[in-house]
Amino acid sequence: MLPDGTEREGGVSMSRAHELRLVSRIAQMYHKEGLRQAEIAQHLRLSQATVSRMLKRAVHEGIVRTTIIPPPGTFGDLEDCIRSSFGLSEVIVVDCTEDREAAIMARIGEAAAHFLEVTLQDGEIIGVSSWSQTILRMVENVHPMRVGRAAYVVQTLGGLGAPNVQDHATHVTMRLAQLTGAQPRLFSVPGVAPSREARELLMADSFVQETMSLFGKVTLSFVGIGPLSPSEMLARSGNAFSEAEIDQLAGAGAVGNMSLRFYDQKGQPVRTRLDDRVIGMTLDEMRGVGRHVALAGGRNKTEAIAGALRTGAVDVLITDKFTASRLVQMQVQGQEHATL
Amino acid sequence: MLPDGTEREGGVSMSRAHELRLVSRIAQMYHKEGLRQAEIAQHLRLSQATVSRMLKRAVHEGIVRTTIIPPPGTFGDLEDCIRSSFGLSEVIVVDCTEDREAAIMARIGEAAAHFLEVTLQDGEIIGVSSWSQTILRMVENVHPMRVGRAAYVVQTLGGLGAPNVQDHATHVTMRLAQLTGAQPRLFSVPGVAPSREARELLMADSFVQETMSLFGKVTLSFVGIGPLSPSEMLARSGNAFSEAEIDQLAGAGAVGNMSLRFYDQKGQPVRTRLDDRVIGMTLDEMRGVGRHVALAGGRNKTEAIAGALRTGAVDVLITDKFTASRLVQMQVQGQEHATL
DNA sequence: ACGGAGCCTGCATTTTTATGCAACCCTGTG
DNA sequence: CACAGGGTTGCATAAAAATGCAGGCTCCGT
Secondary structure, eight states: OOTTSOOSTTHHHHHHHHHHHHHHHHHIIIIISOOOHHHHHHHHTSOHHHHHHHHHHHHHTTSEEEEEOOOTTOOHHHHHHHHHHHTOSEEEEEOOSSOOHHHHHHHHHHHHHHHHHHHOOTTEEEEEOTTOHHHHHHHHHOOOOOTTSEEEEEEOBOOOSSHHHHHHHHHHHHHHHHHHTOEEEOOOSOSBOSSHHHHHHHHTSHHHHHHHHHHTTOSEEEEEOEESSOOHHHHHTTOOSOHHHHHHHHHTTEEEEETTEEEETTSOBOOOGGGGTBOBOOHHHHHHSSEEEEEOOSGGGHHHHHHHHHTTOOSEEEEEHHHHHHHHHHHHHHHHHHHO | OOTTSOOSTTHHHHHHHHHHHHHHHHHIIIIISOOOHHHHHHHHTSOHHHHHHHHHHHHHTTSEEEEEOOOTTOOHHHHHHHHHHHTOSEEEEEOOSSOOHHHHHHHHHHHHHHHHHHHOOTTEEEEEOTTOHHHHHHHHHOOOOOTTSEEEEEEOBOOOSSHHHHHHHHHHHHHHHHHHTOEEEOOOSOSBOSSHHHHHHHHTSHHHHHHHHHHTTOSEEEEEOEESSOOHHHHHTTOOSOHHHHHHHHHTTEEEEETTEEEETTSOBOOOGGGGTBOBOOHHHHHHSSEEEEEOOSGGGHHHHHHHHHTTOOSEEEEEHHHHHHHHHHHHHHHHHHHO
């Protein structure tokens, strides 16, 4: 120290302090006062490029920090976690007060409707796996759009035999087509044919053929994810699967299905003779869809969802916060297991 | 509430929640993941314009917030306050451990040197009011630049009579010219002529004329601010002013000077016969300078500084934090007074 | 049911920002 | 002392972001 309080060796750090002051001042002008870089440059007699670099430096030095305050009822961290650990394109986790099927479906439906409205492109070919409650909820929440927004709405799984379910399937497809201003492409066959032969026969129909020819062209599809044990609707439909068939699937390790295409815990397809009776999109076809959106939530579907995500067919998952946390937890445990 | 937990009327706010989720997600992608708006748009199937608007909305809704963390030792608030209340273009407040003249001058000098280095344009004509300690400190801290960076360094106040001070004045000017690669323009006359007539005589010199002709062309000038009572150097210089003259100035309300041009508390010039003996830039000429930078700090100069800022001649003030707070406080009190 | 105000969208364009480049300067080294 | 190497800068330009505009939709009021 010199008598006047100056340090001899302090030059560098001192100069740095002055630089930081300048950086900070520029940040102030830019972010708080809303000035353009060029204006700041002019005011301070330096080039716009330098101002730009100073601002970059301000971020680097931690002088400016941008925080994202997630609005309540959003779960960015859960979404991130699921997105990255299952390699999905997008994940939407919705808030939900109780972990009950009905409430969850309603919320997921809303979110899916919003997703559809926001991201639907002109001329898309939409696939709907028509008999999921959740998808019905989605359709109920879609606002009508101008005609011709989407090109087709294609039913990707036959309506089941029983009339009430037939109605449901048809209704969902027709309604969605109407709302998106698209042409509906119904699939007037049972989702599960009585036999392999019956399936062949049904699929020979030219109407059916026409619809199926669109499967490969679907750009956006919505499916529910079903657990192994038959859903309420499936059961009501007239018990399409026999007890024995379920057992067979279980034995082969199946954990769930999308449009009645089953897969195991690891996402591997579980092929049984049942496949030869189902009339609808296959897992491979789902994989080929530009954006294959799965809608599902609920305690009993957790395993089914995890498996579905591992099939590689799902691009977007919309689920609830409870199920989302279970998925994350499951994934963590799985990894621990794998590391051992 | 419906039995499944859905609300009938909740549509709007619910949809809003989904929108906010999207906005938040976009903010995440943009700020955290560093994606381009176009990439986000592509990923989410919407236009880049929409993404831009969403991001603006994110700021508006308070989802993204950018904070500026001022580096320690910076005083943005003080600077703002002084800048706005005195209508200055820039204010630099430097950190300083003690409220002592010598330490303050050293710090201000450093800051001024940095300011000079950063903001000096090619071909500028720099004015220096050569006999302030603070300006000497500045010059000591300037790093040499390539030749021709500045065009001229003009001495804006005569060097005083006594040889040591003469040297000081010359040294400052020459050194700064050397450092900035400019041509020096010395002012080889006393700052205070013995009489009005002597002044006329001295100013007739062609060298002197030449230097003075540059006064109107100075683009950047540095002055110290002096209190009413003579500074140490002024005193040492051979007591250029008489006791009587000081009294006269005080009687006229003078509170300080820049280059021996005095003004009162309100910044109004205080003209006395002294003016006819001073050889140097006038207040009006200072006002005409593109960037007139005043360097000063210290308890005994506070009033002088406040007055100087009100002359309208000062564009940039560089001072210390102690003096800065005193200025702010003074200004606040002044306003209270005015409102009564 | 019709028509207009208000709002939102995407497109095309402008405005603003970032960056490759060449020149330059300081520094440390052979 | 010359010179390579790392780090600046400003300029020109590419890249990215913002915005005016026109068309279309929704919501009201008539």
